[in-house]
Amino acid sequence: MKGSVEQGETSKAPLSSGISKGVAILDVILRFVAFIGTLASAIAMGTTKQTLSFFTQFIQFKAQYSDLPTLMFFVVANSIVCAYLILSLPLSIVHIIRSRAKYSRLILIFFDAAMLALVTAGASAAAAIVYLAHKGNVRANWLAICQQFDSFCERISGSLIGSFVAMVLLLLLIILSAIALARR
Amino acid sequence: MKGSVEQGETSKAPLSSGISKGVAILDVILRFVAFIGTLASAIAMGTTKQTLSFFTQFIQFKAQYSDLPTLMFFVVANSIVCAYLILSLPLSIVHIIRSRAKYSRLILIFFDAAMLALVTAGASAAAAIVYLAHKGNVRANWLAICQQFDSFCERISGSLIGSFVAMVLLLLLIILSAIALARR
Numbered sequence: 630m631k632g633s634v635e636q637g638e639t640s641k642a643p644l645s646s647g648i649s650k651g652v653a654i655l656d657v658i659l660r661f662v663a664f665i666g667t668l669a670s671a672i673a674m675g676t677t678k679q680t681l682s683f684f685t686q687f688i689q690f691k692a693q694y695s696d697l698p699t700l701m702f703f704v705v706a707n708s709i710v711c712a713y714l715i716l717s718l719p720l721s722i723v724h725i726i727r728s729r730a731k732y733s734r735l736i737l738i739f740f741d742a743a744m745l746a747l748v749t750a751g752a753s754a755a756a757a758i759v760y761l762a763h764k765g766n767v768r769a770n771w772l773a774i775c776q777q778f779d780s781f782c783e784r785i786s787g788s789l790i791g792s793f794v795a796m797v798l799l800l801l802l803i804i805l806s807a808i809a810l811a812r813r
Numbered sequence: 814m815k816g817s818v819e820q821g822e823t824s825k826a827p828l829s830s831g832i833s834k835g836v837a838i839l840d841v842i843l844r845f846v847a848f849i850g851t852l853a854s855a856i857a858m859g860t861t862k863q864t865l866s867f868f869t870q871f872i873q874f875k876a877q878y879s880d881l882p883t884l885m886f887f888v889v890a891n892s893i894v895c896a897y898l899i900l901s902l903p904l905s906i907v908h909i910i911r912s913r914a915k916y917s918r919l920i921l922i923f924f925d926a927a928m929l930a931l932v933t934a935g936a937s938a939a940a941a942i943v944y945l946a947h948k949g950n951v952r953a954n955w956l957a958i959c960q961q962f963d964s965f966c967e968r969i970s971g972s973l974i975g976s977f978v979a980m981v982l983l984l985l986l987i988i989l990s991a992i993a994l995a996r997r
Contacts, residue, residue: 696952699941731995738991742926742984746933753934754941757883761945762953768880769946771955800926803987807922810994811915 649728649812656805657721663798664714666791667748671707673788674700674755679781692778699758700785706751707792710744714795717741729813738806745799752792759786833912833996840989841905847982848898850975851932855891857972858884858939863965876962883942884969890935891976894928898979901925913997922990929983936976943970 677700678693694700717737724730762782765773775782861884862877878884901921908914946966949957959966 692952697950699944735988735991735995738922739984739988742929742987745926746929746980746984749930749933750937754937757938757941758945760883761942761955764882766881768876769955769958771945771953774953796930800923800930803926804919804923807919807991807994810991811919811997813995 645812646728649809650725652805652809652812653721653725653728656724656802656809657718659798659802659805660714660718660721663795663802664711664718666795666798667707667711667714668791670752670788670791670795671704671711673791674707674785675704677781677784677788679778679784692774692781694785697758699754703751703755703788703792706747707795710748710751710795710799713740713744724809728809731810731813734806734810738803738810741799741803741806745796745803748792748799749796752789752796755785755792756789759789829996830912833993834909836989836993836996837905837909837912840908840986840993841902843982843986843989844898844902844905847979847986848895848902850979850982851891851895851898852975854936854972854975854979855888855895857975858891858969859888861965861968861972863962863968876958876965878969881942883938887935887939887972887976890931891979894932894935894979894983897924897928908993912993915994915997918990918994922987922994925983925987925990929980929987932976932983933980936973936980939969939976940973943973 674694678691680691694704717740720733720737724734759782761771761773762778762785763773763775765771858878862875864875878888901924904917904921908918943966945955945957946962946969947957947959949955
């Protein structure tokens with residue numbers, strides 16, 4: 630608690646300190662859940678493939694996530710955000726003890742916002758492709774591929790969930806850090 | 814400057830106050846540029862159409878942004894962010910004078926982050942579709958449509974720029990607000 634003495638403000642009540650600690654603990658929990666979400670998304674998408682062999686045994690139709698560059702971007706984006714979230718966890722834990730930290734919180738807000746943009750970009754680009762795989766587009770003559778590759782489509786649709794959860798959690802993490810900065 | 818007296822901290826140098834004012838002015842400028850970016854993106858995409866009549870004069874091939882639901886989402890997302898940015902401009906201007914405002918900055922950080930997510934979602938979903946229109950996808954049997962609809966494709970590609978610029982600027986706006994909160 631050296632930080633609090635340095636800041637020259639010691640008039641805060643214990644209740645206020647308790648709230649600050651609560652915000653810091655919530656930050657750690659949300660960060661961990663977001664980590665799980667992006668990890669699950671990356672793994673679920675990265676292991677997706679389906680082989681169809683109903684025409685003949687010699688001509689097989691395979692579908693896997695790496696056929697679509699957008700889905701590869703989804704996996705890469707989720708992996709980067711996942712790695713960032715686990716690396717930022719120690720800093721977030723330090724904030725429980727040092728609740729008046731300033732520069733480390735600024736750094737967290739900046740990277741949280743950048744990672745929010747990255748995970749959103751990956752998730753919504755993949756969602757656009759998943760939507761197309763389900764519905765197709767008559768005007769552009771792009772046919773829906775989900776009739777054939779049903780389990781492939783279910784898997785890529787499901788793997789978006791973790792990513793969108795992480796998006797909402799990162800949004801909450803940014804506002805939590807901003808509240809902690811404002812409460813100093 | 815009533816705010817500064819209320820906060821009970823009057824020991825800051827004039828230089829420090831000047832920097833706070835500079836940050837607030839930069840916030841207004843970046844917000845305005847981001848507004849222009851999203852406005853330009855929404856208008857450029859929203860007015861995109863191309864008619865081809867090279868087969869016969871009776872069978873015409875039309876392409877417009879509303880053929881692709883993802884591009885409609887892009888226009889809607891950019892319009893919402895554009896409206897938010899112009900509505901938040903007065904609050905941002907107030908911060909030049911009241912540089913110690915706390916709750917209004919927290920509100921700005923929250924909505925800036927939400928709008929960052931929205932504009933990123935719109936831009937990257939549209940980018941995924943634009944990429945597909947340019948390159949197509951052999952495995953999914955989706956053909957590139959840009960050979961036929963060249964000016965349509967140029968227009969939808971170009972309209973992404975304003976949106977991505979707004980994305981970067983919103984990221985900067987979040988960190989500027991966080992710096993202003995930390996400097997109080």
